[in-house]
Amino acid sequence: MNKQVITRFAPSPTGFLHIGGVRTALFAFLFARQNNGKFALRIEDTDKLRSKEEWTIGLIDDLAWLGLKHDIFVKQSDRVEIHKSYIKKLIDSGHAYISKEKVVEEGQRDEVIRFKNPNKKVTINDLIRGDVIVDTTDLGDFVIARSIDEPIYHLAVVIDDFEMGITHVIRAEEHLSNTPRQILIQEAIGAPRPLYAHLPLVLAEDRSKLSKRKHGETVSLTYYRNKGYLPEAILNFVALIGWNPGTDQEIFSLDELVKTFDLNKVQKGGAVFNVEKLDWFNKKYIEKMSMEEFVKSAQKFIPENISSKLLPLIKEKVNKYSEITDLLVGELSFINDLPEYPKEELKWKQEKDLINTKEYLKLIIEKLNILEDFSKESIKITVWPLAEEKGKGNILWPMRYALSGKEKSPDPFIIAEILGKEETLKRLSYAHRYA
RNA sequence: GGCCCCAUCGUCUAACGGUUAGGACAUCACGUUUUCAAUGUGAGAACCAGAGUUCGAUUCUCUGUGGGGUCACCA
Numbered sequence: 001m002n003k004q005v006i007t008r009f010a011p012s013p014t015g016f017l018h019i020g021g022v023r024t025a026l027f028a029f030l031f032a033r034q035n036n037g038k039f040a041l042r043i044e045d046t047d048k049l050r051s052k053e054e055w056t057i058g059l060i061d062d063l064a065w066l067g068l069k070h071d072i073f074v075k076q077s078d079r080v081e082i083h084k085s086y087i088k089k090l091i092d093s094g095h096a097y098i099s100k101e102k103v104v105e106e107g108q109r110d111e112v113i114r115f116k117n118p119n120k121k122v123t124i125n126d127l128i129r130g131d132v133i134v135d136t137t138d139l140g141d142f143v144i145a146r147s148i149d150e151p152i153y154h155l156a157v158v159i160d161d162f163e164m165g166i167t168h169v170i171r172a173e174e175h176l177s178n179t180p181r182q183i184l185i186q187e188a189i190g191a192p193r194p195l196y197a198h199l200p201l202v203l204a205e206d207r208s209k210l211s212k213r214k215h216g217e218t219v220s221l222t223y224y225r226n227k228g229y230l231p232e233a234i235l236n237f238v239a240l241i242g243w244n245p246g247t248d249q250e251i252f253s254l255d256e257l258v259k260t261f262d263l264n265k266v267q268k269g270g271a272v273f274n275v276e277k278l279d280w281f282n283k284k285y286i287e288k289m290s291m292e293e294f295v296k297s298a299q300k301f302i303p304e305n306i307s308s309k310l311l312p313l314i315k316e317k318v319n320k321y322s323e324i325t326d327l328l329v330g331e332l333s334f335i336n337d338l339p340e341y342p343k344e345e346l347k348w349k350q351e352k353d354l355i356n357t358k359e360y361l362k363l364i365i366e367k368l369n370i371l372e373d374f375s376k377e378s379i380k381i382t383v384w385p386l387a388e389e390k391g392k393g394n395i396l397w398p399m400r401y402a403l404s405g406k407e408k409s410p411d412p413f414i415i416a417e418i419l420g421k422e423e424t425l426k427r428l429s430y431a432h433r434y435a
Numbered sequence: 436g437g438c439c440c441c442a443u444c445g446u447c448u449a450a451c452g453g454u455u456a457g458g459a460c461a462u463c464a465c466g467u468u469u470u471c472a473a474u475g476u477g478a479g480a481a482c483c484a485g486a487g488u489u490c491g492a493u494u495c496u497c498u499g500u501g502g503g504g505u506c507a508c509c510a
Contacts, residue, residue: 010510011510012509012510014509014510044509044510045510046509046510047509047510049509050509050510101508105508107508108508109508112508113508129440129441132439132440133439134438134439135438138437138438138506139438139506142507143507143508145508146508147508150508152507152508152509152510153509153510154510156510157510172504173439173440173441173503173504173505174504174505174510175504175505175510176439176440176504176505177438177439177440177504177505177506178505178510180439198440200440200441200503201503201504203503205446207502207503208502208503208504209503237447240447240448240459241447242447244447244448244449246449247449247458248449248457248458248459250447250458250459250460267441267447267448268440268441268442269440269441269442269502269503270440270441270502270503270504271446271447271448272446272447273446273447274445274446274447274460274461276446276460276461277446277447277459277460277461278460279460280459280460280461281460316472316473317471317472317473330471331470331471331472348469387469391469392468392469393469393470394469395469396469396470397469397470398469399469400469400470401469401470404470406470406471407470407471408470408471408472409470409471410470410471410472411468411469411470412469
């Protein structure tokens with residue numbers, strides 16, 4: 001009879017959710033779900049000085065936004081009594097002792113609790129890396145608590161993993177070298193050893209560990225949320241850092257990941273976080289959305305008074321929502337007043353001067369003037385024969401330029417429809433006079 | 436520096452010891468298109484090095500090299 005699988009994600013509330021943390025949380029979540037197990041969120045706030053409630057709130061909010069729902073929630077600071085009883089037991093049993101310390105730094109205590117290191121070789125049976133053998137001798141008698149009721153990380157982790165019945169410790173590789181001392185503590189308190197899986201690191205472009213200090217805010221999930229990336233895209237992208245399904249499939253919903261994820265296929269080497277690929281995923285997910293979903297999802301990034309006719313254009317162009325602003329002042333700015341432009345820009349690159357262009361503009365105006373149905377389809381039908389006859393660029397470029405005043409923009413038929421007949425004719429007439 | 440982990444295109448990666456070393460992102464070219472984007476087609480691009488095992492090593496072993504992590508009264 002196998003025990004129920006319980007995994008945990010155990011961040012410390014001393015900062016924002018790290019993008020590597022997102023991947024760790026995801027894998028722990030996936031593993032729990034695919035084994036009908038439970039996923040625990042444990043806030044590791046044993047460092048009272050650095051831990052802040054606001055970070056805890058942020059962490060919970062981020063995880064919820066991603067859709068990584070936890071079944072169990074624990075705050076280590078709520079468990080000091082339990083930790084305390086273990087510390088006492090360890091001291092009583094001779095596994096730990098109160099150590100007098102020389103105070104060399106300010107704030108340092110003259111008395112801490114150290115673990116009596118049995119100085120032995122420990123073998124970690126890592127699910128990803130296989131057997132890792134470490135001699136704990138060089139660890140010395142390490143500190144496990146600041147005082148009787150202030151455990152530090154290594155102690156609290158072991159006790160809580162044990163008491164919570166954690167079966168699989170899935171965490172980043174940076175913890176691999178912490179594992180031996182945690183195993184020592186486990187053995188001292190008589191706790192069974194969970195299965196370990198140390199995930200390869202998520203790396204920065206320079207192949208060093210992504211850190212706030214070195215790489216700034218771009219390592220935080222918040223950064224990507226604010227940029228207007230979708231949670232589905234982030235999860236999908238991050239899932240494929242250090243893991244692959246062994247097939248060519250790249251797009252995975254969370255449910256599909258639960259089905260397909262395989263801890264045995266997790267990579268050993270660190271992997272670089274490549275934003276360009278994230279952009280690609282995000283675009284794919286935007287494409288998949290309906291117009292309604294898109295508008296709702298991008299709501300915060302879309303100005304309230306925007307013409308709804310621009311929405312499909314935005315949805316089609318954008319990789320992430322933060323680009324909407326750029327679009328509105330750039331390619332889609334035709335919706336505002338027409339900017340001034342140099343009249344030479346009106347002519348197609350194959351024309352020598354503006355003589356033909358002026359004539360063409362006149363022809364376009366004449367055609368559109370008598371057009372009643374001012375939809376992009378009918379505008380196109382009306383103008384197209386002219387374009388065929390005179391040359392597409394000769395007709396369409398000046399028309400588009402006259403309407404947008406920009407080198408880059410959507411096609412002239414769409415612009416004309418959005419502007420409406422009156423404004424379209426106004427801009428074309430202006431160009432005609434101007435040319 | 437000690438200890439530990441790792442090593443396939445620029446990036447993420449695939450490949451029961453035998454493959455023209457595959458895919459995706461990115462890049463470039465061409466096609467389509469009035470521009471941009473999108474899209475279609477195609478191209479370039481990798482087995483860290485040296486020994487060993489083997490009929491045969493990207494794949495197994497060892498060594499070297501390189502990269503990374505960790506060495507707190509932080510987690």
